[in-house]
Amino acid sequence: GQQVMQIPQYQHVQEGEDFTTYCNSSTTLSNIQWYKQRPGGHPVFLIQLVKSGEVKKQKRLTFQFGEAKKNSSLHITATQTTDVGTYFCAGPGDGGSQGNLIFGKGTKLSVKP
């Protein structure tokens, strides 16, 4: 079945270093969404990308959607301790799943002050 894969599973960085997580789908996606989950919290929507090659920025966060609409990345510049959490990508499933969002397993980011 359709899969959404994320790497790395874990990332430990020193505060001030950059961080990137990558998301790959086994099928072409109509859109991709990114969520952040703080420790002990619930996933919170960050952004949605729809167009091939799209790049969006939110302060220190840069999101990209691949040209083939099968991969995406989230890059954080100069990490801060407030960036700690797990970052998930999610894309609509294929026809058989009625478009329900399929989540990657997430990348857990820890930031050492």
Place this chain on the structure above:
Amino acid sequence: NAGVTQTPKFQVLKTGQSMTLQCAQDMNHEYMSWYRQDPGMGLRLIHYSVGAGITDQGEVPNGYNVSRSTTEDFPLRLLSAAPSQTSVYFCASSYSTGGKSPLHFGNGTRLTVT
């Protein structure tokens, strides 16, 4: 602005017991869903609903039932709890179906089955 409200926040059950996890949203969203989150497994879809009176199975539906009698409420029932159902459960809703719009998550229910 309550958003998505889940109750209870924590629950401990014994094997074989049944219970209902409550979920309500006040955003008039048609789509509602239940996910479970286990370490290293990400979020897996249990059941979902595209509107009142309509429910369907997700990736991991066994051992769970749902109903959607109103737009606002989408309870999840555990029929006979098993240790394998120990997990964190999230209810989520969205404006449209088909993964076209963002999901709004509740705060979660942490369930332990002994």
